[in-house]
Amino acid sequence: MAEIIELSAPDLAAMLCSRVCHDLINPVGAMGNGLEALEDPEQASSMQDLAKELVTNASKTALARLEFARLAYGASSTAGTDFDTRECERVAKLLFEVEKADLDWQISPAMVPKNKGKLLMNMLIIAAGSVPRGGMVKVSFHGEAGKEEIEIIASSDPEKKQKTLIPSGVQELMAGNPENGVDARSIQPFYTGLLARLSDMDLAMGLDGATLKFTASPK
Numbered sequence: 397m398a399e400i401i402e403l404s405a406p407d408l409a410a411m412l413c414s415r416v417c418h419d420l421i422n423p424v425g426a427m428g429n430g431l432e433a434l435e436d437p438e439q440a441s442s443m444q445d446l447a448k449e450l451v452t453n454a455s456k457t458a459l460a461r462l463e464f465a466r467l468a469y470g471a472s473s474t475a476g477t478d479f480d481t482r483e484c485e486r487v488a489k490l491l492f493e494v495e496k497a498d499l500d501w502q503i504s505p506a507m508v509p510k511n512k513g514k515l516l517m518n519m520l521i522i523a524a525g526s527v528p529r530g531g532m533v534k535v536s537f538h539g540e541a542g543k544e545e546i547e548i549i550a551s552s553d554p555e556k557k558q559k560t561l562i563p564s565g566v567q568e569l570m571a572g573n574p575e576n577g578v579d580a581r582s583i584q585p586f587y588t589g590l591l592a593r594l595s596d597m598d599l600a601m602g603l604d605g606a607t608l609k610f611t612a613s614p615k
Contacts, residue, residue: 549609595612
């Protein structure tokens with residue numbers, strides 16, 4: 397069995413910061429382009445309308461990405477050592493408004509340890525990436541309180557030219573021993589695996605046709 401890669405705290409923080417910047421650079425750049433167009437008096441009315449729409453959509457995307465990063469990567473403003481799943485639900489719904497997949501949230505309100513809440517959010521973004529052309533991502537808890545299993549089912553409709561896949565390299569990254577190491581581009585699934593180990597949970601991912609099952613189970 398390959399040895400799990402250990403990252404120093406500064407390296408982990410630097411890579412996560414780079415990941416956040418990567419997620420924000422496109423929508424923030426789009427907002428800048430839209431604002432430039434709005435400031436140009438020579439632009440036609442139709443172009444002004446398109447610019448307004450661009451700024452609106454880009455700002456919505458940037459907000460969703462920031463809210464996700466705050467909860468999934470950061471310390472969050474949540475008091476204490478637990479997350480309220482209602483806050484996870486709120487942020488997840490914001491995120492899926494700018495993702496191609498739809499969200500089916502089946503988790504009742506509960507308090508969970510912060511690392512488990514972060515794990516849930518990071519699993520969600522991986523599941524969204526497994527249906528890159530759209531589909532449905534259903535998330536639920538199973539088992540007794542305090543020992544919940546996280547279950548995410550991502551499915552797509554081939555008749556709509558959608559597809560379901562296991563994102564390249566994600567399983568090795570979550571296991572903590574990717575052949576090519578870890579960098580800022582691949583840090584998110586690596587961090588997901590780290591959160592699972594900190595939460596004493598095992599991750600499992602399997603693909604059956606157009607359906608992906610992704611679980612985190614207590615050891």
